[in-house]
Amino acid sequence: MVVDPVPWRDAWHTALYAAGRGFYVAGGGPAAHFTTATHRPTGALLAEALLAVPEHPVRVVVDVGAGRGELATHLVGALASGSRYAAAPGHAGPPPPDGVRVVAVDVVARPPGLDERVEWLRSPGGGALPEQLDDLEDALVVAHEWLDVVPCTVAQVDPHGELREVLVDPVTGAETFGDLLEQPDREWCAAHWPTTTPGDRVEVGLERDRAWAELVSRVRSGTLVAVDYGHTATARPDGGSLTAYVGGRQSHPVPDGSCDLTAHVAVDTLAADTVRTQRDALRALGLRGAVPPHATATADPLGYLAALEQASAEARLLDADGFGAFWWAVRRVGAPDGAARHD
Numbered sequence: 001m002v003v004d005p006v007p008w009r010d011a012w013h014t015a016l017y018a019a020g021r022g023f024y025v026a027g028g029g030p031a032a033h034f035t036t037a038t039h040r041p042t043g044a045l046l047a048e049a050l051l052a053v054p055e056h057p058v059r060v061v062v063d064v065g066a067g068r069g070e071l072a073t074h075l076v077g078a079l080a081s082g083s084r085y086a087a088a089p090g091h092a093g094p095p096p097p098d099g100v101r102v103v104a105v106d107v108v109a110r111p112p113g114l115d116e117r118v119e120w121l122r123s124p125g126g127g128a129l130p131e132q133l134d135d136l137e138d139a140l141v142v143a144h145e146w147l148d149v150v151p152c153t154v155a156q157v158d159p160h161g162e163l164r165e166v167l168v169d170p171v172t173g174a175e176t177f178g179d180l181l182e183q184p185d186r187e188w189c190a191a192h193w194p195t196t197t198p199g200d201r202v203e204v205g206l207e208r209d210r211a212w213a214e215l216v217s218r219v220r221s222g223t224l225v226a227v228d229y230g231h232t233a234t235a236r237p238d239g240g241s242l243t244a245y246v247g248g249r250q251s252h253p254v255p256d257g258s259c260d261l262t263a264h265v266a267v268d269t270l271a272a273d274t275v276r277t278q279r280d281a282l283r284a285l286g287l288r289g290a291v292p293p294h295a296t297a298t299a300d301p302l303g304y305l306a307a308l309e310q311a312s313a314e315a316r317l318l319d320a321d322g323f324g325a326f327w328w329a330v331r332r333v334g335a336p337d338g339a340a341r342h343d
């Protein structure tokens, strides 16, 4: 069968979110294919750190792009017990304090066995959000590795120095040049990722900027945190970053629904108050990854082991060559200074 090549953005959206067959809709969930910081052993600590970000009382915590509720389960556990380590999936512990709600949002129906304290909202996927997610007050909204799976335009500079949209064969992944890049993508590139070097690729961040702005618009008051792979103006990846993951391995990106498709986020173009690395954000919250003094091992072996476990999780989240290199874009709605600042 001959299939016409289509813009990457469209093929990507179909591959991940098409009803009944998209990778995220029909597959076993992200955790079946790759590990993120929301999983054990770092998820509980990450949840605690995220809960420490808002400088206001929180009445609802929302996790957008929740996978199968891994981070939401850690969030509800941390809220309920103040414990460093959240309840196991499926466990029903005490409710979060003062009726704080935890809402997980993803493209599938509520996963079986999910902690019953977590509410679940089904979303259309990509840059689109469910209508019910609106008017959030006193909210903490987390989007952990959501924006990198919001499909975007992929462009490449042709031999004449012109940016063209890249088309892809959805079956083979073979690429061809399409038309000259159009507005408003062209304007975004000129402002944020200018290049005329033949062969350079650009993953146009406009769809991610819009998706983030849409999420911000759903919040009446609160704090939003996007955590993702990314880059800023001084370090854009010339060859692009579009890649695929399946079954724990990185693979060649083919938009046929068989694999995750992801590209790093131009984090400095998101409308945020602060943008900094996870390492810097966590260090500002006091995480150090410091190993406990060995002398305490004899006096308090269990305490020592717990402190060691904590230090090891902290070190993984802070690792400048690993999770620590992720970016945190934080937006406070209602804050006096809404201008973007890049720390």
Ligand SMILES: C[S@@+](CC[C@H](N)C(=O)[O-])C[C@H]1O[C@@H](n2cnc3c(N)ncnc32)[C@H](O)[C@@H]1O
Residues within 6 Å of the ligand: 024, 025, 030, 036, 037, 038, 039, 064, 065, 066, 067, 068, 070, 071, 105, 106, 107, 123, 124, 125, 126, 127, 128, 129, 143, 144, 145, 146, 149
């Ligand atoms: C890379 S996975 C990350 C999962 C989880 N946050 C983690 O870090 O382990 C991206 C998730 O975002 C979800 N997703 C994509 N678009 C979405 C949308 N518009 N609303 C809610 N979830 C979305 C996908 O279905 C997928 O579960």
